[in-house]
Amino acid sequence: MTAALEINDVHKWFGSHHVLDGFSLRIESGEVVGLLGPNGCGKSTVLNIVSKLLPYDSGQVRLMGKPLNELSYRARELVGVCTQHCALYPDLFPAENLHFFARLYGLSEKERHERVAELMRLFELGNFAKTRVGQLSGGWRQRLHLAVSLIHRPKLLVLDEPTAAVDLEARMDLWRLIEGLRDSGTTILLTSHHLAEAQRLCSRVALMRNGKVLAVGSVPELLARMPGQAVAKVQSEDSEAVVQRALGLGWQVRQHADQMRLLLPQLLSLREIVDALEGTKVSAVSVLPVTLDDVYLELMGDDLTPPSTI
Amino acid sequence: MHSSQLLWVQTMAVAHRLLLEQWRQKRGLIFWAVFPSTMMLLFGLVYAHNDSMRAGLDAAAAGILVGAALFFSCLGGTVAVIAAERERGTLPRLLTTPLHPAAYFLGVVIAQLLLALMQVVMLYSIAFSIGVQYRGSLFLGGLILLLSVFSYVGMGFFLGARFARRSEEVVVALSAIGVPLLVLGGTFFPLEIMPQGMQAFAQITPMLHMNQAFKGVAAYGMGWNELRFELSFLLVFCGLSLALGIQSYRHLLHVDKSQ
Numbered sequence: 001m002t003a004a005l006e007i008n009d010v011h012k013w014f015g016s017h018h019v020l021d022g023f024s025l026r027i028e029s030g031e032v033v034g035l036l037g038p039n040g041c042g043k044s045t046v047l048n049i050v051s052k053l054l055p056y057d058s059g060q061v062r063l064m065g066k067p068l069n070e071l072s073y074r075a076r077e078l079v080g081v082c083t084q085h086c087a088l089y090p091d092l093f094p095a096e097n098l099h100f101f102a103r104l105y106g107l108s109e110k111e112r113h114e115r116v117a118e119l120m121r122l123f124e125l126g127n128f129a130k131t132r133v134g135q136l137s138g139g140w141r142q143r144l145h146l147a148v149s150l151i152h153r154p155k156l157l158v159l160d161e162p163t164a165a166v167d168l169e170a171r172m173d174l175w176r177l178i179e180g181l182r183d184s185g186t187t188i189l190l191t192s193h194h195l196a197e198a199q200r201l202c203s204r205v206a207l208m209r210n211g212k213v214l215a216v217g218s219v220p221e222l223l224a225r226m227p228g229q230a231v232a233k234v235q236s237e238d239s240e241a242v243v244q245r246a247l248g249l250g251w252q253v254r255q256h257a258d259q260m261r262l263l264l265p266q267l268l269s270l271r272e273i274v275d276a277l278e279g280t281k282v283s284a285v286s287v288l289p290v291t292l293d294d295v296y297l298e299l300m301g302d303d304l305t306p307p308s309t310i
Numbered sequence: 311m312h313s314s315q316l317l318w319v320q321t322m323a324v325a326h327r328l329l330l331e332q333w334r335q336k337r338g339l340i341f342w343a344v345f346p347s348t349m350m351l352l353f354g355l356v357y358a359h360n361d362s363m364r365a366g367l368d369a370a371a372a373g374i375l376v377g378a379a380l381f382f383s384c385l386g387g388t389v390a391v392i393a394a395e396r397e398r399g400t401l402p403r404l405l406t407t408p409l410h411p412a413a414y415f416l417g418v419v420i421a422q423l424l425l426a427l428m429q430v431v432m433l434y435s436i437a438f439s440i441g442v443q444y445r446g447s448l449f450l451g452g453l454i455l456l457l458s459v460f461s462y463v464g465m466g467f468f469l470g471a472r473f474a475r476r477s478e479e480v481v482v483a484l485s486a487i488g489v490p491l492l493v494l495g496g497t498f499f500p501l502e503i504m505p506q507g508m509q510a511f512a513q514i515t516p517m518l519h520m521n522q523a524f525k526g527v528a529a530y531g532m533g534w535n536e537l538r539f540e541l542s543f544l545l546v547f548c549g550l551s552l553a554l555g556i557q558s559y560r561h562l563l564h565v566d567k568s569q
Contacts, residue, residue: 052406073410091331092334103320
């Protein structure tokens with residue numbers, strides 16, 4: 001079966017900076033794949049290459065089975081792009097923005113009117129039909145931005161940190177909309193700093209660092225790679241004593257920044273953990289099942305700031 | 311959709327959007343109309359007050375149209391369009407669509423042409439009402455205006471793509487570069503009253519030749535032969551200006567793609 005997007009061993013330099021170092025990823029039709037990684041790891045460069053905004057130096061990218069560098073500028077019809085910055089026309093009404101972009105994609109008049117009406121309804125923009133886009137709140141503008149990126153029914157939707165610039169409520173709304181797109185079979189490649197976003201929306205996640213993919217898989221597959229099923233975060237005046245006790249119990253210990261994390265073989269209660277660490281001057285402890293945050297930290301190592309969680 | 315058909319649809323989409331935005335910016339539209347109208351009325355009052363200058367009124371109307379109204383509307387308007395696209399981040403957004411660069415360029419040209427046509431109608435309506443006469447060929451006058459608009463839009467793309475990063479800079483840059491050019495181009499005063507050195511320098515400014523060409527047709531009823539030099543200059547300048555504008559626009563797209 002032809003993949004919606006296939007990226008093989010792609011390299012990209014900006015001057016002497018090797019931004020993509022053998023990046024590879026395959027996305028099947030209908031999948032939602034999240035690209036996660038620290039700032040500067042090359043996520044946006046991947047999206048810019050897929051959107052035909054940037055050329056790549058070597059490797060191969062195939063969009064709907066066709067080599068990307070052999071496709072004309074009209075290949076942009078295959079992709080819809082939505083970034084965190086709402087690039088819309090503030091003096092126009094929402095539907096006028098949609099009509100403008102629909103015409104750029106060459107939709108016929110009948111098709112254009114139907115599609116604009118459909119998206120206005122789907123994204124619940126009807127109440128703002130006579131509001132200039134510049135007067136909409138950030139969340140509603142981002143909603144419209146997402147609608148614009150879908151105006152031409154793209155084969156692949158590229159979302160570059162789509163909820164980064166909106167408040168929590170708007171983010172939840174956008175998540176529901178993206179879930180709706182996912183459930184209707186839209187193929188999506190998204191980058192995010194919110195691991196919870198990836199965990200909620202993505203069928204697979206690719207963790208990136210230094211221009212390459214460190215791990216890729218579904219969230220349960222990635223969680224299964226962790227050497228534990230739960231993580232206890234511990235504060236103690238005598239860290240060394242905690243480490244020795246934990247190792248003695250067969251637990252693994254991780255130190256990220258100033259935080260000590262104990263990887264537990266199964267989810268234990270707080271009481272069980274406190275009892276196990278008795279006499280090690282523990283002042284605070286919390287415990288949760290492993291999440292994508294933990295996988296991320298495990299794979300990325302100790303020397304970086306983890307992306308935010310909600 | 312066939313590529314040429316798509317190009318046309320995209321061109322009209324860009325032109326329609328620009329005109330719609332212009333229409334929505336009511337205050338800008340008022341200033342856009344007030345500036346040449348006021349200039350025309352002021353010049354009309356001055357010329358009507360002095361019998362010896364009355365003959366110059368026809369030329370003044372032509373000068374105000376080409377040298378001032380179209381300069382600020384077409385050149386200033388184009389620079390403002392580019393600056394606004396950059397400021398709002400819509401240029402990278404457009405680059406993710408199949409919008410052909412030529413369609414964008416032509417869309418801006420068509421929008422500016424329509425705005426220029428409205429300026430012509432508005433300004434000459436006032437001019438005719440105060441006794442100005444148009445003496446030459448309408449076709450030749452129209453051609454000169456067309457070449458002037460193309461030249462201004464080309465220059466607008468060049469200045470907008472290379473220099474104007476923010477809307478505020480547009481006003482400052484236009485005032486700093488544009489007003490001296492208008493003076494040198496004989497928009498406000500006849501070339502003959504300028505010192506010799508200034509007259510020589512004025513010869514290399516394109517505005518002078520645009521002014522002289524349109525004044526020649528509109529005010530003095532000159533034809534193709536009498537305006538051969540001015541028309542040739544305008545044609546070459548228009549070609550250069552468009553080439554420079556297109557090249558600058560390509561440069562802008564390249565820069566914005568790399569960011």
